[in-house]
Amino acid sequence: MEVNTTQKMDEVNDKTKYWETRLKEMGYRLSGPRRIILSKLSENREYLSADDIYMMVKKENPNIGIATVYRTLELLTRLDLICKISLGSYRSFYMLSENCKKEATNYLICNKCGRIITNNKCLDSNIRIRLKEDAEKNIFKNCRIKIDNYQIFFTGLCDKCA
Ligand SMILES: [Zn+2]
DSSP states (O other), X not given: OHHXXXXXXXXXXXXXXXXXXXXXXXXXXXXXXXXXXXXXXXXXXXXXXXXXXXXXXXXXXXXXXXXXXXHHHHHHHHTTSEEEEEETTTEEEEEEHHHHHHSXXXXXXXXXXXXXXXXGGGSOXXXXXXXXXXXXXXXXXXXXXXXXXXXEEEEEOOTTTO
């Protein structure tokens, strides 16, 4: 138990140091809102909306306003510390860059609540691999485009909304 707590503390410290260094390299410092947003995103493996992030930030520091959250999200996206996907013209979702580069090749989007589920377990890995390979071959055959990455969006109703 104690080991786990110490390990977790070490992880948090390592991450904080990493963000601090990255921001410093680009001429920025790790301000309070930046640190809170990055740590909230690092605790979540799913894409979060700006509103979700704002609610989490507010719990930790009620003095941080929504405008600061939006501004910080834009900055962190520009600096490539977080990645952003936009659905339609009005909703944007965010994830820590190291997480979205590692996973997330398929997104399941709920039409009702707008939740995005990026859990790769929802689709068996053999189907995922076959889908990718078939698409790769077919796209190359038809259009001579060699793809190196792909994203698939499925829409429907999530377990809570169904
Ligand atoms: Zn839903």
